[in-house]
Amino acid sequence: MAPLNTKKTKREPGTTNASSIKIPLTRPYMNEAIKKKVCEVLESGYLTEGPVTKAFENALRDFVGCAHAIAVTSCTVGLELALRALNVGPGDEVIVPDYTYPATADAVAIVGATVVLVDVSRDSMLIDYDSLEQAITERTRAVIPVSLFGNPLDYDRLNEMKKKHGVYIIEDAACSIGASYKGVKVGNLADISVFSLHPRKFITTGEGGIITTNNPEWAEWMLSYKHFGLRAENTSRLGSSFQMVGTNYKLSDVLAAIGLVQMEVIDELLGRRREIAQKYISLLADIKAISLPKITNGGTHSYQSFCIFVEERDEIMHKMRASGIEVQIGTYSLHREPAFASGRGCEMSGSLSGSGFAYSHCLALPFYHQLGPKDLEKVVEQLKRALR
Ligand SMILES: Cc1ncc(COP(=O)(O)O)c(C=O)c1O
Known part of the structure; x- marks a missing residue:
């Protein structure tokens, strides 16, 4: 492995005074190869989302073993995008574990759906599957279980529930790149999964997120939505056109360069x-x-x-x-x-x-x-x- 940078990362609020810390909570992985790659991008003059972000998406997709990976600016907006792709909105309920980072529920509220909070298991801190099932109503469209701290979920149990009640499973996999269940990697186990690339996660782009799915229609929709609604279009004079109202959640090549080099190790x-x-x-x-x-x-x-x-x-x-x-x-x-x-x-x-x-x-x-x-x-x- 390449030499490590020992500089401290920015800490979360409410933690120890920086000068008195002997052992920090976390440090990102940094090395000369990452700095070199970032400089290459800076010198290329192409700073927005482009080939480096695409290479990073492909590296993550191949690592997870899923069909599609879409980089975005954070896990939070990735969850929002997933809910929008599944057409979840006002009048719908989405079940979320009560013990999680607020972002899991923020995404639901942002699309206008109702957040339904359920308990977690006292042993694992993961969503309690009985409480989850009891909370399902005819308005429930999706569940966002969280593979908290890198502990994978019981996907057999979740899939049984999905079959029985016909709800989508969007995994908040913010913390769980590299976790697996019965040999299958997280990111390839739910309808849509979203990873965070915040510096406390061990693959980081400073800020960023990445969505994975095996469904080509959802992937295409999310790709287009995060890119102002732009889609490849044979009938368009320019080869693409703005097919719907979208937004800008693209991840810059400058940031993706950090994650791309980290994916090598x-x-x-x-x-x-x-x-x-x-x-x-x-x-x-x-x-x-x-x-x-x-x-x-x-x-x-x-x-x-x-x-x-x-x-x-x-x-x-x-x-x-x-x-x-x-x-x-x-x-x-x-x-x-x-x-x-x-x-x-x-x-x-x-x-x-x-x-x-x-x-x-x-x-x-x-x-x-x-x-x-x-x-x-x-x-x-x-x-x-x-x-x-
Ligand atoms: C479980 C969980 N979900 C979502 C997020 C939000 O991730 P991001 O900062 O990439 O939006 C976090 C951040 O720590 C998290 O721990």
């Missing part, structure tokens, strides 16, 4: 992440006060984040941050956020106690491929001290 990066996760698991094995989220049976985790459950999470988090170890909550319990309070285009279905548990107990530990054995020991040592 994706298997090595994944292997390294799994190695670090195993090391954490063995170092944490004798700590009775913590437990680990359950990995889906038949699934292979991609470890975008490494999370534990711990009592008094906030106190532990503050103590660890004070010692220079940047830890973070897992993600958000949407029904607690004012944006999703009931009655504003958002409904809650059943108890959300699993989500509440995750919101108060989940702690994300530093996790990036450059973490060495000494760093891991330091993190675990500080965790033990914080627990005393």
